[in-house]
Amino acid sequence: MDNTxxxxxxxxxxxxxxxxxxxxxxxxxxxxxxxxxxxGYSCTAIPTILTGERPNVHGHLAFYDYAPEKSPxxxxxxxxxxxxxxxFWRRGRVxxxxxxxxxxxxxxxxxxxxxxxxxxxxxxxxxxxxTDLFLPGGxxxxxxxxxxxxxxxxxxxxxxxxxxxxxxxxxxxxxxxxGAVDRAFxxxxxxxxxxxxxxxxxxxxxxxVEKYADTIRSLHSALVEGVRPFELTVFSDHGMxxxxxxxxxxxxxxxxxxxxxxxxxxxxxxxxxxxWWLKPEAEAKVREAFASFRGRWLSExxxxxxxxxxxxxxxxxxxxxxxxxVQFVPGDMGVKPLNGMHGYDPADEDSRAxxxxxxxxxxxxTRVCDYFSAMVSA
Numbered sequence: 001m002d003n004t005x006x007x008x009x010x011x012x013x014x015x016x017x018x019x020x021x022x023x024x025x026x027x028x029x030x031x032x033x034x035x036x037x038x039x040g041y042s043c044t045a046i047p048t049i050l051t052g053e054r055p056n057v058h059g060h061l062a063f064y065d066y067a068p069e070k071s072p073x074x075x076x077x078x079x080x081x082x083x084x085x086x087x088f089w090r091r092g093r094v095x096x097x098x099x100x101x102x103x104x105x106x107x108x109x110x111x112x113x114x115x116x117x118x119x120x121x122x123x124x125x126x127x128x129x130x131t132d133l134f135l136p137g138g139x140x141x142x143x144x145x146x147x148x149x150x151x152x153x154x155x156x157x158x159x160x161x162x163x164x165x166x167x168x169x170x171x172x173x174x175x176x177x178x179g180a181v182d183r184a185f186x187x188x189x190x191x192x193x194x195x196x197x198x199x200x201x202x203x204x205x206x207x208x209v210e211k212y213a214d215t216i217r218s219l220h221s222a223l224v225e226g227v228r229p230f231e232l233t234v235f236s237d238h239g240m241x242x243x244x245x246x247x248x249x250x251x252x253x254x255x256x257x258x259x260x261x262x263x264x265x266x267x268x269x270x271x272x273x274x275x276w277w278l279k280p281e282a283e284a285k286v287r288e289a290f291a292s293f294r295g296r297w298l299s300e301x302x303x304x305x306x307x308x309x310x311x312x313x314x315x316x317x318x319x320x321x322x323x324x325x326v327q328f329v330p331g332d333m334g335v336k337p338l339n340g341m342h343g344y345d346p347a348d349e350d351s352r353a354x355x356x357x358x359x360x361x362x363x364x365x366t367r368v369c370d371y372f373s374a375m376v377s378a
Contacts, residue, residue: 003228003229004228004229004230004231005176005179005181005182005183005184005223005226005228005229005230005231006182006183006184006230006231006233006375007172007176007183007184007186007219007223007230007231007232007233008183008184008185008186008233008234008235008371008375009186009188009216009219009232009233009234009235010049010185010186010187010188010234010235010236010237011188011191011212011234011235011236012042012187012188012189012190012191012192012236012237013042013191013192013195013236013237013238013239013240013342014191014209014212014234014236014239014353014354015236015238015239015240015350015351015352015353015354016034016035016239016352016353016354017239017349017350017352018205018209018239019032019354019356022205022206022209022210024209024212024213024356025213025216025217025234025356028216028217028220028232028358029232029233029234029356029357029358030358031356031357031358031359031360031361032354032355032356032357032361033354033355033361033365033366034352034353034354035235035236035352035353035354035355035365035366035367035368035370036346036347036352036353036366036367036368037237037238037239037342037346037351037352037353037368038054038055038237038238038306038307038346038367038368038369039055039061039306039307039308039345039346040055040060040061040062040308040343041062041269041270041342041343042189042192042237042238042342043060043062043063043111043128043129044060044061044062045237045238045368046060046133046237047059047060047133047139047144048060048368048369048372049145049237049368049371049372050133050134050138050139050144050145050372051139051142051143051144051145051372052369052370052371052372052373052376053142053369053372054306054307054308054369055307055308055315056307056308056309056310057142057307058139058142059128059314060128060129061128061308061314061315062128062267062269062274062315063113063115063127063128063129064117064125064126064127064128064267064332065125065126065128065267065274065314065315065316066124066125066126066265066266066267066276066316067124067125067126067314068123068124070126071122071123071124071125071126072106072126072127072130073102073106073122073123073125073127074123075123076119076122076123077120077123095113095114095115095116096113098114099112099113099114102114106130108127108129108130108131109130109131109132109135110129110130110131110132110133110138111129111161112127112129112130115332115333115334116330116331116332116333116334116335117332118332121260121261124261124265125267134146134158134159134160134161134185134187136150145158145185145372145375145376146158148376149183149376152376154182154183155180155181155182155183156181156182156183156184156185157171157172157175157180157181157183157184157185157186158184158185158187159171159172159185159186159187159188161187161189165187165188165189165190168186168187168188169186169188169215169218169219172184172186172219172222173218173219173222174222176219176222176223176225176226176230177222177225177226178226179226179227179228183375185375186219188212190208191208191209191212192240194208195240195340196240196338196339196340196341197338197339197340198339198340199240199241199242199243199339199340200242200339200340216232216234219232220232230358231357231358231359232357232358233355233356233357233358233359233374234354234355234356234357235353235354235355235356235371236353236354237353237368238342238343238351238352238353238368239342239350239351239352239353240340240341240342240350241324241325241340241341241342241344241348241350241351242325242339242340242350243325243327243337243338243339243340243341244323244324244325244326245294245325245326245327246326246327246328246329246337247293247294247295247322247326247327247328247329248328248329248330249266249268249273249290249293249328249331250268250330250331252289252290252292252293253266253286253289255289256282256285256286256288256289257285258282258285258286261278262278262279263278263279263281263282264276264277264278264279264282264283264286265278267316267332268328268331268332268333269328269331269332269333269343270327270328270329270331270333270334270338270341270343271321271322271326271327271328271341271342271343271344272295272319272320272321272322272328272343273290273319273320273328273331274315274316274318274319275316275317275318275319275320276313276316276317277317277318283317283318290320293320293322293326294322294323294326295320295321295322295323295326296320296321296323297318297319297320297321298318298319298320298321303319306346307369321344321345322344323344324344324345324348324350324351325341325344327341353368355371362374362377
């Protein structure tokens with residue numbers, strides 16, 4: 001077996017624009033390419049990175065889908081009437097504590113948040129990330145990175161996403177110095193939150209990018225100390241698009257007179273609204289209500305191209321995608337807009353991801369779904 005140690009550092013939301021603007025590690029990682037983002041959010045991109053499959057296969061597009069028959073929250077129909085006044089239960093801190101309680105009650109091991117989902121709708125919704133995606137079997141029946149590296153008989157390390165990124169970097173560096181791993185997937189998520197709040201602010205972002213550069217140089221030094229030959233790659237899942245406007249989907253839907261759960265169902269994500277038509281007449285009314293919004297309805301051809309079309313319509317019968325920079329608020333993800341967001345058309349220039357490496361970029365690696373084959377290649 002090749003004795004080369006291969007290390008992959010995933011920096012969430014380190015977009016191509018930021019890499020170019022700040023000249024991020026041009027000397028250390030000279031082989032670089034801008035990458036097409038996977039359609040969707042981080043909850044879409046991470047399963048795509050970990051399996052090499054797209055949402056139509058791994059099943060993760062957004063956290064919540066309308067699926068009354070599969071909902072794990074059916075018992076919540078008894079609790080929902082008690083959660084009054086509604087305004088109190090929409091407060092951020094209250095939601096966080098309630099999310100922790102629900103996660104424990106249901107035994108979810110993956111990331112879980114209620115966000116702004118109306119409690120009374122939960123009994124008709126399914127949640128996609130019930131298990132820890134990074135552990136063996138975490139995306140079963142699809143094999144993930146841990147499954148394949150284990151099958152290959154490799155000594156591998158995958159960061160614990162629950163730990164602070166500084167701790168994950170320290171753990172990885174220690175392993176590299178000892179020569180204790182053949183493959184490593186080092187995960188850092190803090191830049192995503194920083195960009196959501198501070199996109200475009202050089203005074204905030206530049207110091208963080210420079211800190212990442214110093215940290216990755218330290219990882220490189222640790223690999224050198226480990227004596228074995230190595231390859232070091234840094235990649236991301238998407239960039240960040242500045243806020244350019246908002247759209248009030250609940251207000252538009254209220255004017256139609258349609259009833260959620262009887263006439264239609266919806267999931268109001270940050271950059272798109274997904275619909276399930278429960279009665280035929282609902283579609284025309286909803287499309288008319290959305291006519292003034294900046295965005296477009298995705299065609300079946302587009303959904304197939306982005307890997308989000310499923311014959312069972314798990315992700316919706318129809319999807320309205322906002323123009324880059326427009327956010328749906330209030331919605332199921334929150335009541336206030338963020339300064340930056342991702343999850344727009346992958347063609348959006350602000351959304352481009354990056355692949356930066358000490359070795360040439362593999363032929364054909366142009367999309368986030370292509371990372372997996374590079375990570376499991378012998």
